[in-house]
Structures are given as C-alpha cells and as structure tokens.
Amino acid sequence: MSDVTRRALRLLSLLQSRSVWTGPELADELGVTTRSVRRDIDRLRELGYPVLASNGHGGGYQLGAGKALPPLVLEGQEAVAVAVGLRLAAGSGIDGLEEQALRALTAIDRILPPTVRTEVAAVSDVLDVLDSGPGGVTSPTLLTLARAARENLEARIDYERRDGERMTRRVEPYRVLSVSHRWYLFAWDLDREDWRTFRLDRMHAARTTTFRFPRRPTPDIAAHVRESLSLGAYQTQARVRVLRPAEEVAPHIPAMVGTVAADDPDSCILRIGAWDLRWVAAHLAYLDLPVEVLDPPELAAEIENIAQWAGRGGRGR
Known part of the structure; x- marks a missing residue:
C-alpha cells in the first residue's frame, strides 16, 4: 500500500x-x-x-451524507467495540434487531484481522445479555452457518435430536432465524432430500465445506419454519375455525403455538400443535374468541369440560 x-x-x-x-x-x-x-x-x-x-x-x-453508506475505516479497538456490540445485539431478544445484527456481524467478521477476531472472541466470552431467552448457542456456530448461507456453502452439523441421539447432518443452509428467543437453521437436508428446521442450541459443532451448492426454489421460509415449530414437533394437532379475520387473530398466536390462515374475510383457520387436547382447549379459552372445531372431534369435548368447570366457579366435581 x-x-x-x-x-x-x-x-x-x-x-x-x-x-x-x-x-x-x-x-x-x-x-x-x-x-x-x-x-x-x-x-x-x-x-x-x-x-x-x-x-x-x-x-x-x-x-457528509451520501447516497450510499461509505465503507467504514475502523481502528483495531473500534472494530472490537463494533463486533462485540453486534454480538450482544444478536442475542438481545429485541424484535427485528437480532437477525439484522447477525447479518452485519457476518459481514464484518469476514474481514477482521486474526488478532482483532481473537480479541473479539475473548471479550465476548465474558459478556452476556440477561433475559435474552434460552442459551446454548455460541457465536461461532451462528457465524459459521450465517456465512455458509450467504456464500452457498454446504455444512456439516453435529446435531442432537430431542430423544438425545446425536448424528452428523449434511445440509445446504439457507437462512438463520430467531424465533421466540431461539435460533434456528432452515436448510435443505442432503440425506433426507427435504427442507428441515434445526435448533442451533442442539448443535455441538458446525463447520462449512468447500462445496458450493446452486440455490433451490424455496417455500415461504417464515411460514415453513413456523409450521415446523408449532405442528411438526407435536404428536397432537388440532384445527379450528376462528370467527374473526386472520389479521385480528394472528398477533395473538406465537410462532411456537400455531399457524393462522385466512378462510374468508371474516374468519380464519387456526392450526395448533400440543402434547394433549386439554392444553389446546385451555389456549382457545385464553383467546376468548368464537371458534368452530374442525378436527379432531375430541377437542369439542375438552372445550365442554372447561366450560363446565368454569360454570362451577372452578370447583371440581
């Protein structure tokens, strides 16, 4: 130079x-x-x-302010401060900020000198954000998968299933998402030849390969992940028609609970996954909205049981 x-x-x-x-x-x-x-x-x-x-x-x-943001020129300690700040923001739990911070962190991490990257890691190890949701996700895992998705690189993940079984999965990463304070990877599973959603806190290791993949046509990623989390993880599923417009109901249904789809201008279809129908009935009672049970029929009986309990003032039989 x-x-x-x-x-x-x-x-x-x-x-x-x-x-x-x-x-x-x-x-x-x-x-x-x-x-x-x-x-x-x-x-x-x-x-x-x-x-x-x-x-x-x-x-x-x-x-002055230009039409585009000019490249930043940062001194070593300034780069450390920016990178650490982005790492904290990525785990802050602030809606809309986590993914944006991760994208920015992925971009800056690629150009950090080794000495600065080492210092960022050292500082990050002794910092945390309280009330940011479940832990267990390391910054290297986040960055590795985000970089793989950005650069279309296949990845290998050491993954632990819900039943405790560990296995290596070969994936094509497409998106890293934060949902209800948890991080997930949306990827094409090369062994199962299908789209899959993986929890990052169940990954013991993640590494990229040198193999680049051509991008496939994707489904609606947000909808696919939401359905995977709220329905695919449970043995029991229920479907009801809520007699209110979808845009009125959707804000009250967390991504981990169910999916909402418009049925007509005045009603929508709510699909909920749970371990048992009693929980589904209780959640519908909490919503306090008029519903019609579509399936399974047993859900109507659970709703009636709650109504009878409420009619007795909460007293048992």
Missing part, C-alpha cells in the same frame, strides 16, 4: 471519527502540510465520498 493510499484511508478514518476538522488539525494528525490535506480531500471526493468544506468560525472539513 502506497503512502498516499495509506494517508487517504487514515484521513477517511479521521473524518468519520468526529463531525468537523480544520485543515491544520488534519495536517497535524497526518504529519503533512495543509496543501497535502487538500489534495487528499480531492482524492476522496473523486472516489465518491461527500467531503464538505465550510469557512468561518467553527468551519472546516466534514464527511
């Missing part, structure tokens, strides 16, 4: 670090003349950076 290029990058870093710099201040920081500073400013402008200049008291050079 030439001295001119190195100085231009250093100048860009300075302009990003505070709002306004005078010419003499920049010259002093860079160890050059103010004339060299002006030439370097012109080079940045030619590259598309909107460097603004103003005269008078309080004036100087400042980096």
Whole structure:
C-alpha cells in the first residue's frame, strides 16, 4: 500500500471519527502540510465520498451524507467495540434487531484481522445479555452457518435430536432465524432430500465445506419454519375455525403455538400443535374468541369440560 493510499484511508478514518476538522488539525494528525490535506480531500471526493468544506468560525472539513453508506475505516479497538456490540445485539431478544445484527456481524467478521477476531472472541466470552431467552448457542456456530448461507456453502452439523441421539447432518443452509428467543437453521437436508428446521442450541459443532451448492426454489421460509415449530414437533394437532379475520387473530398466536390462515374475510383457520387436547382447549379459552372445531372431534369435548368447570366457579366435581 502506497503512502498516499495509506494517508487517504487514515484521513477517511479521521473524518468519520468526529463531525468537523480544520485543515491544520488534519495536517497535524497526518504529519503533512495543509496543501497535502487538500489534495487528499480531492482524492476522496473523486472516489465518491461527500467531503464538505465550510469557512468561518467553527468551519472546516466534514464527511457528509451520501447516497450510499461509505465503507467504514475502523481502528483495531473500534472494530472490537463494533463486533462485540453486534454480538450482544444478536442475542438481545429485541424484535427485528437480532437477525439484522447477525447479518452485519457476518459481514464484518469476514474481514477482521486474526488478532482483532481473537480479541473479539475473548471479550465476548465474558459478556452476556440477561433475559435474552434460552442459551446454548455460541457465536461461532451462528457465524459459521450465517456465512455458509450467504456464500452457498454446504455444512456439516453435529446435531442432537430431542430423544438425545446425536448424528452428523449434511445440509445446504439457507437462512438463520430467531424465533421466540431461539435460533434456528432452515436448510435443505442432503440425506433426507427435504427442507428441515434445526435448533442451533442442539448443535455441538458446525463447520462449512468447500462445496458450493446452486440455490433451490424455496417455500415461504417464515411460514415453513413456523409450521415446523408449532405442528411438526407435536404428536397432537388440532384445527379450528376462528370467527374473526386472520389479521385480528394472528398477533395473538406465537410462532411456537400455531399457524393462522385466512378462510374468508371474516374468519380464519387456526392450526395448533400440543402434547394433549386439554392444553389446546385451555389456549382457545385464553383467546376468548368464537371458534368452530374442525378436527379432531375430541377437542369439542375438552372445550365442554372447561366450560363446565368454569360454570362451577372452578370447583371440581
């Protein structure tokens, strides 16, 4: 890297670090003349950076807002702070922030120098976010799978099923999602030749291979994962018609509970998975909405039992 290029990058870093710099201040920081500073400013402008200049008291050079976010130039400790902050945000439990933070972290992790990456890992190991949901997911696992999905690389995961059996799964990762404070991988299972959803906290290891895969047409990923979590994991499933519009019902049905699909403008079909029908009946009672049982018929009897219990004021028989 030439001295001119190195100085231009250093100048860009300075302009990003505070709002306004005078010419003499920049010259002093860079160890050059103010004339060299002006030439370097012109080079940045030619590259598309909107460097603004103003005269008078309080004036100087400042980096303006452009049409696109320019590449950030970060010092080592600044990169550590950004990467650690993104890792904390990825586990924060804040709706909409976790996945965005993971995408940003995946992008920055690819270009971190080894020494900075090591320091980020060391700092991250002693930080945590309280009330962020179930743990057990490590940052390397998140980053490995997110990078594999981004770069279309096959992956191998050491996975533990619900019954405790461990196995190696060969997958084509497509999306890493956060659902109800848990992380999941949506992927094509090469051995089973079907789409699968895997919990990251059940992965003991994850690694990428050098094999790239052509992307397949995907189903609606969010809907597929939601159905897998709320229905596929349970032996008992129920289907009811709720006599309210889908957009009114959907906000009250967590992704781990069921799926909602419009039936007509005034009603929707709710599908719920559970270990037993009594729990389904209790959840419907909690919703306090008019429903028609579609299947199984036994669910109607469970709802009647709850109604009789409520009619007795909660007293047993």
